[in-house]
Amino acid sequence: MGKYVLRCLSCGRIHNGIPLRCDNNCDSLLRSEYSEKRFLPGKDRNIFKFSNWLPCEKTIKTGIGPVIMRPEKFSEYFKLKNLYCCFNGYWPEKSAFNMTATFKDFEALPTLLTFMENGRKRIILSSAGNTARAFAYATTLVDMDTYLVVPEKFMDRVWIPDENFSVGRIHLIAVKNSDDYYEAIKIGDQISKEKKIFPEGGAKNVARRDGMSTVMLEFARVMKKLPDHYFQAVGSGTGAIAAFEACLKILGDKKYKNNALTKLHLVQNAPFIPIYWSWEMKKQIMPDKNLKSQIEKIGKIHAKVLANRNPPYNICGGVKDVLTASKGSVYSVSNGEALKAAELFEKLEGVDVSPAASVCLGGLIQALKEKKINRESSILLNITGGGEKKLKKEHNCKRIKPEIFIDKKNINDIDRIL
Ligand SMILES: [Zn+2]
Known part of the structure; x- marks a missing residue:
């Protein structure tokens, strides 16, 4: 083997x-x-300390990696004895150096390395912005071409720090006049098939999930156990699947076999809440049903990166299965609740968090109100992004210009940049 x-x-x-x-x-x-079934983290001060459980062989020098911290004042405010955050963003004072200020960096780097090692010269992926940013940044660290399909209205999210600015191998494709992530996915799929560019794969990409699973692994490394509860804001829910899979790997090591399986708490941003709705109503997600109303709802949510109309919910091993296995819960958090939670966190802890992370904080506050968790239990919050304000203050971040603008009627224009 x-x-x-x-x-x-x-x-x-x-x-x-x-x-x-x-x-x-x-x-x-x-x-x-x-x-390797044993949990044996290495000494690297980055994501590659978990190399044993990442599909890539190669490691590279980087500051990208999960950082577990205790939000002292926020914990005190809510009287939580064992609350921990995995801060996945930019906060040098806490040794957090994700240079796109989100946890998407954990997906991008292992994916590109693994794909290169498997002989791929170029890949294509669709994104609402954050993932494209992370893959753009990772492209500057490796030797590979990436084609990134992003709705035109989300272009302002695709930037990288000046010192890494070499866009030669990053091919940014704007979907004309669009603000719909799922439309970008469909166009990306079509280009992938017609032009034979290997798709990155989204939730189906194991390198991506194993990259994200390092959040849970870092908690286990620092605390020598699994948390009782795990909170994350979800759009596709892939990060939550990854967290669950990390728990299984940890429990597969004899030393940890007496740990209880962590309960997953997934949080969506109202009014766009397909996973919450499906879980509560026990119904299938219909990505193309009532399209107009879905797009309207997407327009209203604070955390736009959570707007995925077609999450991997029913697929075997997908969101529904991991929620069921972990006896998990799903929450629906309004913009007001999210903003209030983020303000409180910034005031008490001194760092800004991303809109998605503020939705996650809102979910924790709801769970406490509903008495779904007890205040003594150990809780891991996945702060999926943060420190963007700080990063932009300390570094000159430059936007990447689209190489081409397309829509579904003129896909063949892409030939110009292949
Ligand atoms: Zn099969």
């Missing part, structure tokens, strides 16, 4: 390399199984 294999969660078939789906046509995620 090599470093890892991928197992289909539906039929059990084992795969090598980086396929995105089972060759038995199963509607299932593939999950990594590493030959």
Whole structure:
């Protein structure tokens, strides 16, 4: 056996390399199984301390990595004895050096390295902005071409710090006049198929999930156990699937087998709440039903990055399965609740958090009000982004200009930049 294999969660078939789906046509995620079952973090001061459980062989010099901290004043305010944040953004004073100020950096770097090691020369992905930013930044660190499809109205999110600014291999594709992430996904899929550019794969990409799973692994490394509760704001829910998979890997090490499985608490931003709705109503998500009303709702949410109309909810090993297995909960947080929570956090802890992270904080406050968690239990909040204000103050961040503007009627224009 090599470093890892991928197992289909539906039929059990084992795969090598980086396929995105089972060759038995199963509607299932593939999950990594590493030959090293013991949890043995290394000494690196970045994401690669968890190299044993990342699919890439290579590591590179970077400051990107999860940082566990205790928000002392915020904890005191809510009388929480064991509250921890994984701060995944930019906060040098706390050794947090994610240079795009989000946890998407954990997905991008392992993905590009793994894909390169598997012979891919270029990949394509669609994004509402944050993921494109992280992949753009990671592209400056490795030797690969990335095609990033982003709705035109979200272009202001695609920037990188000046000192890394070399856009030669970053190909930014703007979807004309669009503010719909799912439309970008559809166009990205079409380009991928017609122009034979390997898709990054989203939730189906194991490198991406294992990269994100380092948040939970860092908690286990620092605290020598799993948390009782894990909170995260979700759009696709891929980060939550990754957190769950990290728990399984930890529990697979004999030393940790007596730990209880962490409960997942997923938070969405009202009024756009497909995962909350499906979980509460026990119904399927319909990404194309009542499109106009969905787009209107997306227009209203504070954390735009959470606007995914088609999350991997029903797929085997997807959001519904991990919520069920972990006896989890889903919350619906209004813009007002999120903003209030973020203001309080910034006032007490002295750093700004991203709109998505403020939704996560709002979810914790709801759970406390509803007495869903007890104040003694250990809680991990995934602060999926933060320190953007600080980063922009300390570094000159430059926007990347789109190489081309397209829509679904003129996909072939893309030939100009291939
Ligand atoms: Zn299968």
